[in-house]
Amino acid sequence: MRIRFLTALAVAFFAAHNSLVAQHDVIDLVLPTDNDALFHGDGSEFYQYVDRDYHGEKSTPWEGGQYGFVRDPVQTAAGVVYTRFHEGIDIRCLHRDANGEPLDEVRAIAAGQVVYTSPVAGYSNYGKYIVIEHRWDGSPYFSLYGHLSKIDVQIGQKVERGQPIAVMGYTGTGINQPRAHLHLELNMIINDRFQAWYDRFYRNEPNHHGIYNGINLDGIDIARLYLELHKNPSLTIPEFLAGEETFYKVTVPRSGYFELPKNYPWMVQGDAERKGKSWEISFARSGVPLKIEPNDKKVSRAELTYVKPSPVDCSLLFRGEIAGRGTQAHLTEYGQGLLRLLTFPD
Numbered sequence: 268m269r270i271r272f273l274t275a276l277a278v279a280f281f282a283a284h285n286s287l288v289a290q291h292d293v294i295d296l297v298l299p300t301d302n303d304a305l306f307h308g309d310g311s312e313f314y315q316y317v318d319r320d321y322h323g324e325k326s327t328p329w330e331g332g333q334y335g336f337v338r339d340p341v342q343t344a345a346g347v348v349y350t351r352f353h354e355g356i357d358i359r360c361l362h363r364d365a366n367g368e369p370l371d372e373v374r375a376i377a378a379g380q381v382v383y384t385s386p387v388a389g390y391s392n393y394g395k396y397i398v399i400e401h402r403w404d405g406s407p408y409f410s411l412y413g414h415l416s417k418i419d420v421q422i423g424q425k426v427e428r429g430q431p432i433a434v435m436g437y438t439g440t441g442i443n444q445p446r447a448h449l450h451l452e453l454n455m456i457i458n459d460r461f462q463a464w465y466d467r468f469y470r471n472e473p474n475h476h477g478i479y480n481g482i483n484l485d486g487i488d489i490a491r492l493y494l495e496l497h498k499n500p501s502l503t504i505p506e507f508l509a510g511e512e513t514f515y516k517v518t519v520p521r522s523g524y525f526e527l528p529k530n531y532p533w534m535v536q537g538d539a540e541r542k543g544k545s546w547e548i549s550f551a552r553s554g555v556p557l558k559i560e561p562n563d564k565k566v567s568r569a570e571l572t573y574v575k576p577s578p579v580d581c582s583l584l585f586r587g588e589i590a591g592r593g594t595q596a597h598l599t600e601y602g603q604g605l606l607r608l609l610t611f612p613d
């Protein structure tokens with residue numbers, strides 16, 4: 268009798284506990300091709316190598332296919348610094364026909380809706396690419412599949428997790444048949460009024476991609492996300508991004524239009540209702556925004572208010588937004604322009 272009572276109590280407890288856990292959407296990602304070597308091996312079987320020419324010394328390091336600052340090494344007094352950022356991961360080809368053409372089927376990494384396809388290879392460095400929107404806990408995220416040879420879905424189409432959407436290829440700049448691979452990103456979106464900002468800053472280049480232009484999409488560390496979800500399937504994106512280090516902070520004037528906190532309300536720290544004079548935004552080294560805090564500092568344009576101390580000049584550490592070192596570090600004109608996108612039109 269007593270045991271039965273305790274069992275009933277335990278069942279009630281776990282039911283309540285489960286309903287608490289179920290408040291979050293589960294991010295159940297599948298890899299987009301047959302290549303699953305991310306979960307075993309040293310990376311050389313999973314990542315597509317890059318062709319490197321370092322002072323005349325040629326090599327093909329697979330490390331260059333990873334996410335992050337993995338390309339264009341530069342020798343500095345503080346050691347070698349990899350100066351070029353790779354916003355996604357390059358997944359190696361497994362299947363080819365007799366002529367060496369890639370055959371790997373490309374699949375949606377999670378359920379979602381196709382929001383963009385770019386079928387003209389020459390319109391982007393991504394070549395032919397697809398963008399799929401996913402909604403997790405109400406926030407939009409965008410998986411991007413680049414360098415495709417063939418696109419099998421249409422804009423507006425709903426797709427299931429693992430559904431075939433394309434065939435791997437080598438479209439886009441700087442890729443050839445031996446280096447055929449899938450470039451995969453998982454992004455947050457910056458501003459749905461991207462076109463107005465683009466028209467201001469890129470007057471002479473047409474934007475073929477609407478709000479799904481790579482400039483308006485910020486790629487998170489998707490390989491680390493796969494690996495951490497493998498260990499902890501209930502991980503959320505805010506929990507995941509809490510593991511990213513803040514490399515710099517920028518204070519921007521308070522604006523009537525600021526979409527980021529609407530899409531990603533969990534980024535806002537402190538009292539979101541407080542009418543401060545500005546916002547201070549924390550960024551990962553990648554430029555991915557991590558945190559937004561109301562602030563009382565009065566600024567007329569974006570101002571760098573913190574940068575992680577380093578012996579290396581900021582122009583080598585970031586993506587062109589910051590130059591200088593120590594107390595001399597500052598936003599570049601390019602950085603100013605990019606930060607305007609956050610609150611455009613202000």
Ligand SMILES: [Zn+2]
Pocket residue numbers: 353355356357450451
């Ligand atoms: Zn890539």
